[in-house]
Amino acid sequence: MDLIHGMIARDRRALARAISLVEGRAPERRALLGWAYRHRRDAQVVGVTGAPGVGKSTLVDALTTGYRREGRTVGIIAVDPSSPFTGGAMLGDRVRMQGHGLDAAVFIRSLATRGRPGGISGATGEVVRLLDAFGFDLILVETVGAGQSEVDIMGLATTVLVVTVPGMGDEVQVMKAGIMEIGDVFCVNKADREGASRTALTIAMWLDHKPPGGWHPPVVQTVATSGQGLCELGGQLDGHYAHLSASGELAVRRERAFLTEVRAVLEHRLVDRILERARAGGDLGELVCRREDPLHAAQYLIDKYLGGAGDSA
Template identity: 50%
Template sequence: MVLGLRESVCADDAERLIKGLLNQERTALARTITLIEDESPCAEEILKEAFRHRGNSKIVGLTGAPGVGKSSLVDNLVSIIRDEGSTVGIIAVDPSSPFTGGAILGDRVRMRSRTTDEGVFFRSLASRGHLGGLSRHTGDVVTLMDAFGFDYILIETVGTGQSEVDIMLYAHTVVVVLAPGMGDDIQAIKAGILEIGDVFCVNKADHPGADKTVSVIESMLELNKDWKWKPPVVKTVAAEQVGVEDLLEQIKSHLEYLRANDLMDKRVSRSYRASLEENIRRETVDKVLRCAIKDGVLDVMLDEMLKGKSDPVTCARELVRKYLCGKEI
């Protein structure tokens, strides 16, 4: 009886939030994102409906090492986008607190301008240990913001510096942000950044070594002779609001290139596949862990590992076979 009541309340809440989301009610969007982060069952129905209404937003990702000024660039881009009359949703993925699991920096610290602008919506997501510079819920939040109807969605990755290539799975256009004097030329090669960048931005271009950094990037890009779209390299000084308009124009040029050459569907399909794979992992891993904890099997296996009678690989395969496959794998 209690379970049935809970399901009824959840269904009513989901219906109300879906209606609010499609009517561009900011409180509905904020509440739904919270449900997703909390992995509430109510979020599933909302996401299913939201997916049917996505497909109109321009999705731009900004990635790069800590200290290159990604947040300042986002702040400046938002101001220019709003001055042009377009709306924008921002997703900033922050490191997680080891105690709460929440985003450490939070919304107010990150966003310095347009805090009361109804055409701007900002949300910090905790990475919660998820690799690739994003949160496991990034794709879901992009779906919600797209369905909400923002003209632009900006995604800023967590500044881990070496594992941020996942942004290409969700963004139509990826901006790689670097800064002079930070060893970024070496890091770019290590992280495979050259392969994911559609636009390169050398921020803090008023610092010594900026021209050298630009030259290094351009030289490395020249090694690829098969560019259909050759990524431009833009110099900016976000702190002085210099060069950011040019950066936005290059972003727009890339988006137009995708549309003109029928490549947008390929990018969208890549995003859909990433969301599908993430949901499969979530469904399978969560199911195995829930069942193993409920049955007490997880504690038994941990005890066996402590005693040296088993190991994580063997235990993991046994759990998958027991709760998912029901046969040898």
């Protein structure tokens, strides 16, 4: 397959085309992913999550600048909301990180959520594998935002960076959203604003309630636009990766990432197959006419097409 030869030759155009095929679920997708898994390098994957407006893109851009100074190559996945008209990413990848657009050692790609909850695209894990096999030292995944459903990034990243800012009540949002449980490193960005130290202290106090032992998530204050605190933040991210490697937890997280991707494939294929059969058999129209609620409708389809597998509605 010519595209795989291009990937081996580190042709960025081949990588971009491969990502498009994977995201579009083209027939070539299986061969590409099979090659990627056989040639995986197990790069560090940092998931960057946080509410809209906290400066995630600026922070990712600044971190990338630091990594490039160290000679590391970086792959960036920016997950954007889907356009309601095209289904594609709305914001675009190079709009926010134009400074690295001409750097051959940095690759930036936007992925659309396509309506998928969890703050990440359904193809994100597969694109991570392509970037890994291509040979990037580090992969940064920026999610749409933080909230009740944004914990999906934990299933893909080796390190989860939670970003907040002072003055937005985000420390409360972070605690409510359950992000405290998934964050490995916490960043209070825009720390030149009033209340930054208070926000950092509040988060640190909540983190003190975590069970002792293992990794204790640090809280780092940054100003991404000026570079303040970026060296410390990068050091903490590297420190967490070193901890995972030394403790054996890295293998556990990689197994979790593998299972997350298997689950995503199963969900996609099973749901599509059930709906296709239900539509062809007239079941969907019948359920609508009967005014069934979604829970009972879903259970009916599970019982009929999967032999009753699943929880009872």
